[in-house]
Structure formats: structure tokens, C-alpha cells
Amino acid sequence: MKVAITSTGQSLESTIDQRFGRCAFFVIYDTETGGVEILPNPNRDAEEGAGPASVQLVASKEVKKIVSGEFGVKIKSLLDSLKIQMVVYKEPEKTVKSVIYMLNNK
Amino acid sequence: MxxxxxxxxxxxxxxxxxxxxxxxxxxxxxxxxxxxxxxxxxxxxxxxxxxxxxxxxxxxxxxxxxxxxxxxxxxxxxxxxxxxxxxxxxxxxxxxxxxDSEWYKCNGCSCLFNQPEKSVVPDICPLCGSSEIVNFVPVDESIPVTRRAPSDICVCPSCGYEKDHEPSQRCKDEVCPVCGSQLMRKNNLLAKDI
Missing domain, CATH: 1.10.10 (Arc Repressor Mutant, subunit A)
Structure with a gap:
């Protein structure tokens, strides 16, 4: 299963981005293979509609779960209809690596 | 119009x-x-x-x-x-x-998560795997408690216990969790006193 984690930087040492639609990078982690893919977010500086555009980007990668600090109003119903799970994790200090570690050790 | x-x-x-x-x-x-x-x-x-x-x-x-x-x-x-x-x-x-979907809170890592598959009730947290999961009820922060009208509050006439009134739920059908008497709407109670 693929999990998307919003990240502030390009490495696994970066912290979790507290926004979903305008996060800097998406880290897409595959729980079965352990593979990691880092995507820059093209909607970072979008005037509006960053959320739905980011959902499309993430959904095209067949992600089933998203970990982020916060999700916008437009996104929630959209992700619900796509059956993608949202995990709101409000810990700005935690790194992407620690989230991956948590996902592996449950 | x-x-x-x-x-x-x-x-x-x-x-x-x-x-x-x-x-x-x-x-x-x-x-x-x-x-x-x-x-x-x-x-x-x-x-x-x-x-x-x-x-x-x-x-x-x-x-x-x-x-x-x-x-x-x-x-x-x-x-x-x-x-x-x-x-x-x-x-x-x-x-x-x-x-809309149900939201849950994990007490292990204090994350919130929803369950897109409605029929399945989650037993472990999707992030840390802890089993300490509780139902999360979002609080509408846009309405401060003090500014709610008396008609939005159910009150116990004998001990003064108060709770938010839920639309389409009759207060008369609920009992006070403290003393067990019938609840009523706060504005009705205030009207009675006058």
C-alpha cells in the first residue's frame, strides 16, 4: 500500500509539512517494497485550487493514505469519494523518516 | 425574494x-x-x-x-x-x-484519522499501530459557548446540568446523567421562572 507524506524538504530528514495542498514535497512511500519516491508539489504557489490539484497528483500515484498536518475544506469530501484515508498528524518537529518508521513498526 | x-x-x-x-x-x-x-x-x-x-x-x-x-x-x-x-x-x-466519514483519534501518537471504508471499524491506528482509539467529535469552534442562545442548550431543571441541544432530538426524551431527571430547553426554563 502506498502512503503519501507531506514534507518540507527533499530528504527523509525533513520535517512534515503542516499543509497538504501547498506543501513543498510529497514523499510517497510503499509499505510493501519499502520504496520511496519524492515529488515536488507543482501547486505550491497556486493562487487557488491547490488542494484539489494536489489530490489529483497524489491519486494518480494510487496512494491509499495521506499523512499531513492539516487538510483543507475542499479536500475532505474529495478524498472521501476517492476512498483515500487522511491522517492528521500535528507534530511539526517530526521528520518524514520517523513517520515511515512508525508505519513500519505497527 | x-x-x-x-x-x-x-x-x-x-x-x-x-x-x-x-x-x-x-x-x-x-x-x-x-x-x-x-x-x-x-x-x-x-x-x-x-x-x-x-x-x-x-x-x-x-x-x-x-x-x-x-x-x-x-x-x-x-x-x-x-x-x-x-x-x-x-x-x-x-x-x-x-x-462525510467517521473520524477517530489515536491516543498513542495523538493523530486524527478518518475511515473511508464505512463498514469497517478500525481497531489499530493507521500510523503508530496503537489500539487506543477513540471516536473524535469535532467541536464547532466558530460558535463560542457563551454566545449560544438559550434555545440551543438543554438544561436539567433540578440540578442545573447543561448540554448542547441536538437538532431533531427532543430534550424531553433525554435524562440528566447527574440526577436522572428529564431535561428541558433552557429558554423554556427561563420563561417559567419569570
Whole structure:
């Protein structure tokens, strides 16, 4: 299963981005293979509609779960209809690596 | 004057299929005519006839008033009956709705998460795997407690216990968790005192 984690930087040492639609990078982690893919977010500086555009980007990668600090109003119903799970994790200090570690050790 | 905008209906379980098509019949060739069943009408049939909720309960689930729910229900039945009798295909789409799902809170890592598969109740946290999960009820922070009108509060006349009034739920049907007496609306209690 693929999990998307919003990240502030390009490495696994970066912290979790507290926004979903305008996060800097998406880290897409595959729980079965352990593979990691880092995507820059093209909607970072979008005037509006960053959320739905980011959902499309993430959904095209067949992600089933998203970990982020916060999700916008437009996104929630959209992700619900796509059956993608949202995990709101409000810990700005935690790194992407620690989230991956948590996902592996449950 | 323009009419009030339609209140969005909450749909918690969208259908897995997008419609039904008749077979056999006397219509020769061509596509059968279609009936467009809205998602809110599907949901009302699901709640009232499949989960056997009454209209009061179903209205609370869909976040509309009881009369509105009954109107949606009547419309849904009329459409389905039309499709069955005249052999039309049913297409489930559209409607003034929003999707919603249950939210949970994990006490292990203090994260919040939702469950897109409504029928499954989660037993472990999707992040840390802890089993300390509680239902998360979002608090509407836009209305400060002190500014709520007395008609929005249920109060216990004997011990003064207060709770927020829930729409379409009669206060008279609830008992005070502290002393066990019947609750009533705060504005009615205030009116009595005067």
C-alpha cells in the first residue's frame, strides 16, 4: 500500500509539512517494497485550487493514505469519494523518516 | 425574494455501483430511457429501507430536517417506481450532497484519522499501530459557548446540568446523567421562572 507524506524538504530528514495542498514535497512511500519516491508539489504557489490539484497528483500515484498536518475544506469530501484515508498528524518537529518508521513498526 | 439555498445533504456511504439497467421487456432496440436517481435519494433509501432507520434518525444522519428528508424519500420512491413500472434504467448521480466519514483519534501518537471504508471499524491506528482509539467529535469552534442562545442548550431543571441541544432530538426524551431527571430547553426554563 502506498502512503503519501507531506514534507518540507527533499530528504527523509525533513520535517512534515503542516499543509497538504501547498506543501513543498510529497514523499510517497510503499509499505510493501519499502520504496520511496519524492515529488515536488507543482501547486505550491497556486493562487487557488491547490488542494484539489494536489489530490489529483497524489491519486494518480494510487496512494491509499495521506499523512499531513492539516487538510483543507475542499479536500475532505474529495478524498472521501476517492476512498483515500487522511491522517492528521500535528507534530511539526517530526521528520518524514520517523513517520515511515512508525508505519513500519505497527 | 429569492428562495433559501438548498442545504447540502450529508452522504456517508456512496453506492458501489452507478446504476441499474432493465433486461427483457418489450422495448425494441435502442437505449432504454433513464431515470436519474440523485445520490441523496439513494442515501435516503439506504437509511430508511435498508438500515431501517425512522425518518427522525435518518434526518440526523443526513444533517437535514425531518420534513426535508421525507420529501427526498418521496421523490426517491417515485423515481424508483417510475423506473420499475416503465422499464427505465436508473442512473445514480448528482444531487446537492457532500461526503462525510467517521473520524477517530489515536491516543498513542495523538493523530486524527478518518475511515473511508464505512463498514469497517478500525481497531489499530493507521500510523503508530496503537489500539487506543477513540471516536473524535469535532467541536464547532466558530460558535463560542457563551454566545449560544438559550434555545440551543438543554438544561436539567433540578440540578442545573447543561448540554448542547441536538437538532431533531427532543430534550424531553433525554435524562440528566447527574440526577436522572428529564431535561428541558433552557429558554423554556427561563420563561417559567419569570
Amino acid at each position: 429569492s428562495p433559501r439555498p438548498t442545504r447540502l445533504r450529508r452522504v456517508s456511504n456512496p453506492p458501489g455501483i452507478s446504476g441499474f439497467r432493465p433486461y427483457g421487456g418489450t422495448a425494441k432496440g435502442g437505449q432504454p430511457q433513464s431515470v436519474f436517481l440523485h445520490l441523496e435519494e439513494y442515501e435516503v433509501i439506504r437509511l430508511c429501507d435498508h438500515e431501517n432507520l425512522n425518518h427522525h434518525e435518518a434526518a440526523r444522519v443526513m444533517d437535514v430536517s425531518r420534513p426535508t428528508l421525507t420529501r427526498i424519500y418521496a421523490k426517491a420512491r417515485a423515481k424508483i417506481a417510475d423506473a420499475l413500472v416503465t422499464g427505465k434504467q436508473i442512473i445514480i448521480e448528482g444531487g446537492k450532497i457532500y461526503f
